Amino acid sequence: MLYNDQSSQKKKLDLAVVDMIALDLQPFTIVTDEGFKKLVSLLDPRYDLPSTYTLSGKLLNQRYTDIRNKLKEDMSGVEYVALTCDGWTSRATESYLTITCHFVSNHQLHAVVLSTKPLTNGINHTSENIAASIQEIIDEWEIDHKITSIVTDNAASMIKACELLKKKHFPCYAHMLNLVVQDNMKLIQPILKKCKDIVTFIKQSTSAMEIFKKEQNSEKPLKLIQECPTRWNSSYYMIERILKTNEAIGRTLLKVRKAPQPLSVDDVCVLTELVKVLDIFEEATKKISGSKYVTISLVIPVTMGLYNNVCKISTNMETEDGKKFIKGLIDSIITRLFPYENRTVAKIASLLDPRFKKEGFRIPANASAAINLLEFDMVSILKKKEEKKKTIEIQNQNVSSTPEKPGTSCALFAFLEERIDSKIKSLTADVIITKRQYLETINSDQDTDPLLYWKIAGHGLSPLEECAAKYLCIPATSVESERCFSTTGQIITERRSRLKAENVDKITFLHKNIRNH
Incomplete structure (x- = not known):
């Protein structure tokens, strides 16, 4: 007797088939191959393989939605992300744009694929069209305010697209090499x-x-x-x-x-x-x-x-x-x-790597300029934290109606409030002390993981730890989006040149992201 559609075992096996399609880049028609059907029957005679229609429609969409929602939830708690993007043309002569996202979470670097979709207007390869296509993905993932940099090759259209998006552009270092x-x-x-x-x-x-x-x-x-x-x-x-x-x-x-x-x-x-x-x-x-x-x-x-x-x-x-x-x-x-x-991004990142700090620079003046930029960033982060703290306190005061303690006079300690208010002016001094504390210690060994360093030492070096998350998430190259080309090239074969663009996107997405979820 076969499993019914509501059986938990049937659902697990259906999920395993979808994952196999994505991970091994198998065609949907594998479920109609005699050898595969025979193998599955021997492994579990009660399991009836889904049709290619069910697999490419309902099951693929469910799995994609599930992983996408989990990834979006993971990224919701991340403050800074970097993107890479690159364009390519499929065997079916469709123009695709692949976008990958990079971020630090729990002091670990994560690289995920957000999208592999045709350009908004596939015929038009202008910077305006590329920018519109990127913005569409940015809006879908709600990360506009989190982007620190977009890494692409040196194509004029890509550079101009980043300008139109008002995002910092970083030219792929591997491309330049x-x-x-x-x-x-x-x-x-x-x-x-x-x-x-x-x-x-x-x-x-x-x-x-x-x-x-x-x-x-x-x-x-x-x-x-x-x-x-x-x-x-x-x-x-x-x-x-x-x-x-x-x-x-x-x-x-x-x-x-x-x-x-x-x-x-x-x-x-x-x-x-x-x-x-x-x-x-x-x-x-x-x-x-x-x-x-x-x-x-x-x-x-x-x-x-x-x-x-x-x-x-x-x-x-x-x-x-x-x-x-x-x-x-x-x-x-x-x-x-x-x-x-x-380049600001490269300069600050080198400073924030405990293996290099100021010693990684060719020209000392560039290291000094990087230190000034880092100080400015640190002050900005502390100011934002102070503003956020004040906002929360005001909200709590509005919600809470706790009466004053008997005998407490607000006027008596008014001088404290004035001093606390003026404390923000001394943030620069705090930043300088923290910066010196970090830069003047001995450099770490060359096999040190900089993110692990900030996990251990970061608590005592706030807000440098947050700066590290902001800059060290940026990849030096757009290689990750280029790697998707080879993956997608295996998906869009001559046998499957008519595969729907939305399914190309979903399979590529699952292939790259499913292992982490």
């Missing part, structure tokens, strides 16, 4: 072309591929990696793999007809120098692109670290191509990355 390297890849195009030609030839030739595998003389032979023009690190991976397998590549090319010329000794010297410097950029890109730990405070110290290391390596460059390439990198770092030290 990519531009720094891409600026200079053209300087080494001849040798890059040699590498690409070799990889293309071996990948496209069955006989060459077989010889290449045998020549490696390994149980797990490596495969060559082709460059992707839009990602600098794909060139790095290609070069690194070529250097690891260069001997096998050389023997392979000599055994196959019409093969390109193997790399010369000079070529290998150039590639070896390139890998040394690109390795630093790869480390920086990985470090700055996380979503589960604080990244915004890394921007200024990472820039300084990149510059110092690239300058050191430049003194050991022997090839002309290597020298030309690394000089271009240094110039690009100065042009594209140094300006981050003048």
